[in-house]
Amino acid sequence: MGLWRRDAMRSIMVLLATVILVTACGGGSDGDGGDGGGGGVSGVDGVSGDDGVSGDDGVSGDDGVSGDDGVSGDDGVSGDDGVSGDDGVSGDDGVSGDDGGPVSANNNLTAVEIQVMTPDPKIAYPLQTAIAISAEQAVSDVSVSLFAIEKVDNPVGETRQFPLGTQTIDVVLAGSGLYEIDVNLPSTIQSPGAYFVSAVVDPVNLIAESNEEDNLASVETAFSPEGPPNIILEELELDRMALEINTSSYEEQLAVQVGNVHNPDASANVVVGADGLSENESLNLEAYALLRMQRSDNGTTHEVPLYLWNSEQERYMNAYGTTSAFSGPTSEPEWLPIGVFNPQRVVETGNEAALDDLDRHTVLMNFYFPGKLGQTMAEFMRYPTDEYFTTFASEPPPDLTQQSINQLANFLLSLPSNGIPGDESAAAEVLSFDICVDIRSADLDETESSVEDNQRCSPLMISLPPLPPVPVPDNTPPGFQPEFLFQGVPLLSSEGYKTKGGNSSFGFSVDFSATASADYRGYVEEYRGVIPVTVFGSSIDFMSINLKLQLVPDYAGKSDEDRSGYQMDLRHLGQMLHSEVVPTISLPTVSLVDDLVSFSKEAPDPAKSYQAFVGPVPVTGGASVAANIGLEYKFEFDDKADSCTIDATFSFVPDGCLQIKNTLAPFTNIEGTIFAGVGTPAFSAGVEGVITLLDIRFPLSSGVQIDVKDDGFNSGVSEFILTQDTALDFTFTGPKGAINLFAKYTVPAFEECNWGPIPAVCPVMKELKETKNIIRTPALFQLSDNLFSVNRRQLDVVVVPGETPGYYSR
Amino acid sequence: MKLRVKHLIAVVGVALSLALVSGVVWQFYLGHRTIDENENSRVTDNESVVPEDGVQLQWRLGASQHYKLQTDSSMTLNADQAMTTPSLTVKIEADLAFQTLEVGEHFAVAGLQLSSVDMNINGESKQQVNEALSVPFRVRFSTSGLPESFDFSELVTSENRLILENLVRMFQVDWQLGETWVTRESTALGSYSATYHRKQPLQISKTKHNFSGLPDQPMFIGAMITSNETIAIDREFDWVSKINSSETVITSGQNGPAMKIRNEASLTLLADVKTAPNENRWSFDASVPPSNNAVESNLASLTPAEARRRLLAEVDSLNNAAEGRIVFIHRIRDLLKANELQPDVLLETMQTDDLSDRTRADVYLALELADTIDSQTALTSVMMDPAWSNRDALRAIVALGGVDEPSDTSLDTLWMLTQNNQTDNDARLASTATFALGTLGKTMRLAEHPAYADHTSRLLDGAMGAATDLERANYVHAIGNTQDEALAESMSVLLQDQSSMVRRATAQSLGAIGPDQVANKLLSQLVKEANGSVRGAIAEAMQNWTTPTPDAVLTVRNLLPTEVDENARLHMAMFLGENLSTFPESEQLLRQLLRVEQSKNVRQKVAETLAKNSLHTQ
DSSP: OOHHHHHHHHHHHHHHHHHHHHHHHTTOOTTOOSOOSTTOOOOSSOOBOSTTOSSTTSSSGGGTTSSTTSSSSTTOOOOSSOOBOTTOSOSOOSOOOOOOOSOOOSOOEEEEEEEEOSSSOBTTSEEEEEEEEEESSOEEEEEEEEEEEEOOSOSSSOOOEEEEEEEEEEEEOSEEEEEEEEEEOOGGGOSOEEEEEEEEESTTOOSOOSOSTTOEEEEEEEEBOOOSOEEEEEEEEESOSEEEOOOSOHHHHHTTSTTOOOOOSEEEEEEEEEEOOOTTOOEEEEEEEEEEEEETTTOOEEEEEEEEEETTTTEEOOTTSOSSTTTOOSSOOOOEEEEEEOOOOEEEETTEEEEOOOOEEEEEEEEEOOHHHHHHHHHHHHOTTSOOOOOOOOOOSSSOOHHHHHHHHHHHTTOOOOSOTTOOHHHHHHEEEEEEEEEEESSTTOOOSOOTTSEEEEEOEEEOOOOOOOOOOOOOOTTOOOSSOEEOOOEEEEEEEEEEEEOSSEEEEEEEEEEEEEETTEEEEEEEEEEEEEETTEEEEEEEEEEEEEEOOOOTTOOTTOOSEEEEEEEETTEEEEEEEESOOOSSOEEEEEEEEEEEEEEEEEEEEEEEEETTEEEEEEEEEEEEEEEEEEEEEEOOGGGOOSOOOOSSOOSEEEEEEEEEEEEEEEEEEEEEEOSSTTSEEEEEEEEEEEEEEOOEEEEEEEEEEEOSTTTSOEEEEEEEEEEEEEEEEOOEEEEEEEEEEEEEEEEEEEETTEEEEEEEEEEEEEEEEEEEEOSOOEEEEEEEEEEEEEEEEEEOTTSOOEEEEO | OHHHHHHHIIIIIIIIIIHHHTTOOBOOOTTSOOHHHHSHHHHHHHHTTSOTTOOOOOOOTTOEEEEEEEEEEEEESSOOTTOOOOSEEEEEEEEEEEEEEEEOSSEEEEEEEEEEEEEEETTEEOHHHHHHHOOEEEEEEETTSOEEEEEOOTTSOHHHHHHHHHHHHHTOOOOOSSSEEEEEEEOSSEEEEEEEEEEETTEEEEEEEEEEEOTTOGGGTTOEEEEEEEEEOOTTSSSOSEEEEEEEEEOOSSSSOOOEEEEEEEEEEOTTOOOOOOGGGGOOOOOOOOSOOHHHHHHHTSOHHHHHHHHHHHHHHHHHOSSOHHHHHHHHHHHTTSOTTHHHHHHHHHHHSOOOHHHHHHHHHHHHHHOOHHHHHHHHHHHHOTTSOHHHHHHHHHHHHTOSSOOHHHHHHHHHHHTOOSSHHHHHHHHHHHHHHHHHHHHHHHTTOTTHHHHHHHHHHHHHHOSSHHHHHHHHHHHHHHTOGGGHHHHHGGGGOSOHHHHHHHHHHHHHHOSGGGHHHHHHHHHHOOOHHHHHHHHHHHTTOSSOOHHHHHHHHHHGGGOOOHHHHHHHHHHHHHTTTTOGGGHHHHHHHHHHOOOHHHHHHHHHHHHHHHHHHO
16 A cells, blocks of 8 residues: 555544544434433333343343342333333434524533553553643533544455543643543454544533534554553552551460461452453462561661461461471462453444443452561560570461571661660661562463552551550458469450451441450450441441440449449441340349341431443442341350359359350341432443442350359458450451443444445444443452450459459469 | 432433423414414404503403413433434423413412323323323412412322423413513523513513523523513413413533523414313312322332232342342332332231341331331331231331331330330330430431421430439430430430439430530549449540540540540540540550550550551651
8 A cells, every 4th residue: 555545544534533423422313322221311100220230231130130020120110229221211212303593502622632642552551642622611520532443454344443431531621731531442452553543522412512523633553462461459458557466476376276267467458450461361360468677777678478368268378388487488489369350341242332441359358467477576676685585486377487587586686775675665666567469460471561560568557565464462461362372463355357348439347346354343245346338438337336244243342333234235327226235134043145136227328429420421329338237146144153164173162153155246248239320311321230348247255154252241351263265256258249330322433334336434323331340359358267265264353342452363 | 219219300300391391382283273373353353452561361260271282392412503313302292271260369270181191202102191191280370370389189299290380380471561571480490581572462472581590400500591482362261372482491511411402382272172160170189299209100000919929029039139139128118119008018928938037137128218108007017016026026116217207106106115114025125116216316307307306305304204224324325316416415414314324325325416515524524433334435425526625635644544444445545546636745645555555456446546646747
């Protein structure tokens, strides 16, 4: 083809594209337009589709939750917030009745030109463009749709055309301005070569203009083949800003319960994806995490791998690639699989082209900090001037190897001190921490075009556990011999589970904690849990639960405020929903309560409204969450001495014996849903998918016995022995599913046709379905664990009225 | 649910009434004898005997006449001249019966009824809708012809009322004497200025301009209106004899889609059509609009058998669903509105079918969301019938507490339950009913319910004088559920109640309401409070104190180191932590607490607040 021919062809193509696209801007041809029925705006008598889940794009479709027997669908009987249904207003009856008239609009937008800013645009990679727009008046929310039109040598025949997506400019200022529009080149383009990139300003004519024929700009460019893919870690959000590091080795933590895997220390949500995948290619990604430690006093940095929980295999990944504390790595460190990623595609079905949103996954991951990490840190931070005795490694995984401990010790050597043994504050001043997450392809032979965007870090404040409590001074009368010999401290066990998942559209936090204490008040168990939910940026205190249970013997000097009893409060949206109160258990009795309370609720009411652009289409709708929230509980109180069989080793015959066995198990399961609509019938919008945000259960079990050696009413000195078994478990399933908004609107397309005997390319209209992903969490997170266990812990309590209680241990 | 209704109104209203409200042009139906064709000579005769500045509109009791009306409206999403394909077309053809029912000094009441209605939207006409619009209704006009109010029977849905009202408003005329006059006329979307010119003694022209959109119709704020309208009267007939109108409304696109609405409409008196007056046709009782939307219209068309079948199918689907349950809950909600029997069908299913416990809980949510009188009746029947389990009754109470429009019966039933404490189970129901009354109190307050004052008065009476501490604490929680700041002061006296349960409930409720008004009372009680749980609740309430005083912060700093209750320490520390930016001197104490506190929960929260503050100050 000669030069003149190429230039001529280019001119023809640009002109043709301009004519066709402007035709589209003008509203399309008669008998076309409107929605395809699958997502039409509700009609006079046909508001169908519940939450948009039904319909041809719904999660279930014809054979799922809707269909002929459903209340939604073609018969349009029901539907909540429906946007779908065949009875919608949209569509076209072939009436083209507008005969013009004395219309005037005060504004006009002109697409002056479009520039491709990406130096070498690659298929399946982001495409950065800049479009020059002039406006007579400032106008907000201006959509710009981009298309790629293949440049062909012969206009007769199929001309491939691809929607590239739409971006919305918040404000186009009066006058001329350059606006950056970033889209992706879908993998479906496949063939590299010459293309026209065309931009249509206000493609669905939401803005009244005096001239609609100047809204298009095109530029010729060349698309390169995909080349190697690029993996991207877009976001990393920790569930907390501070962490108290555990200083027990994993073996010590494991010892409390057989089969326990121990609770994770922190969690994070990451958003990941991959560019550059070819049409039929998918990619398995995996992640690795580490703690980055920095010293400001000497400028050194040290990194410690963290263990990541693998839900599928129900174990932590072997971050060190070793099974021996001393042998060093025997295999490659394990990375956590985080899902399969697909390229962005354009799927054509009949006269409809569907452009998927970019595949970006929200993944919840839980970290376990090796116990020897905390132990070594505590030693060097609190006693930096002491002689260092090598900490010996325990059997990993998941803990530090001996090599890792030594490297850590070298990093922590000579931390500053304020001279007070046990005071880590000076050392803490110079240490800072980040959690960093790396991602890569599971196929290690896969080459990446760039590795710079594979890691993100987030700062974390790390604190050490408290120093051991100082025993309470002995205030017992001279000559008094307690049952247990050693001075002790009140017992207190507390632990919790905290995480957050989802994103700003649908997110949740979980913050559950339980405390069990033993002291002069007897046994006190407290339980607090709160689950705020985020629905399109608004936080809802969806559920909170508070439980307090107390078991205290009657003894001389006991406060009237301390009584055996319990209270459980269940709240929804900050309001008391239900309460179970037994302020005082009347002893002696045997009391058994075994019940379940649960309620289903939805919030917010009315649903949280939102406005979004899906492609160029402004979509309004609402979102809500619904959940079953409740509590299963069983209390068994007993004051019969002969039933106190937990420990028969005491040297005395008790004055009395109290016993309680209880299980408290709050639970909830929260689902999110959205519905969508558009205010005009030229476009349609809908929803596909459903999201389960979380399914969680926290059973707290305890068995407590109080043997009253002396109630003190005669002797003046009360003494009782508390024996405690407590276990707090949890099962958690994280977010699962995906919700998409989609919109349909007409776009121009080329098609071979004949002008009489002459073959040519004719303009036709195609319907484009553009998808906006609200949330997608394909890598399901699951974890069942024991948060803490207290096995047969005992405390001897001695109370002399008016004096500080004394505590003794064996 | 409210948003759904708004959405429907947006659709139906925009699709139909937008075009109509903004002035569908009425074209004369030429198949009948018209004023132009047949009565010009008579009109001319009339003109010869009327003053040049015209005559008033005629309103004669019992006058009965007929019209032909026709509208042809279109809405185009783009206000460009070149645009040729409208996004929406609405055409209406109908006969209109008119009868003057009442004539006052400044008003006249007329009965109107459409017949032979054919409303065509984008080429489609629904017989059901056409029939629904063929109902008699009454209009009160000013004597100059402006519609002032409308009466409909209870059978007319909200949407159809809107359509009929808008149709009549398209005819609105302010017929005065004189050559020229300007008035301001209203529609459902805004108002416009109308300039009238007398062309002949019995004929005037009207043009509309200066449209002003209502705040709740932002799309029409800044819209432009142009029109060309002629109106004629005939002294032998009441009201008008002919209207021709052509109108264009263009929205600015600033608050919604830019669109152009064009309306052609006509109303023509059929002078030859005579019928005897029939007042009975318009003798219905006027009613407020029923709760209605398009969904309900469709549901109402289901036969009871079909509605039942579908309801049972959805319950079965819900029972078998592992996920996506919210979808089925919504469908059951909608089907509950199909007819008054549906809630009973649902209860029957719950009694006979083997449903999972979660499904049963979800069904009560569906009844709550349905929020009809019948669903509320079903819920109250579960509450009162001992054949239902205690768990069912609790769920019914909680569901009733969540409805948007509680009926008097629902409220009375809940109040009745609060008085029954004979057994432990009764007491559980009573406490939950009390909380539900508090929650409904919030609903009533937000809805400015006239009985709200009495409602809260009863709750306060219960808090002050119920028989047991537990009952009084329950009422206090109920007051907290109202989230009414105006009640804080009245309730704060209970901070000094002899019962620690009541004191704790009071502190919690004040925290929920917002403690600013009574924060100093909370502080003084914190200092002297003997019960650790109550101190914890007070400290938690104080966390919501908007601007705590230095004295309060200092007091809490002094109390924290010796506090024995873990929950109280937690909330005292949180109180200090959340005010670190204003009172940074608390940081040292919190850092010290990190080193000695034995509760990991407390330490974690303190560390978080310190980290947050550190980030804030960087």
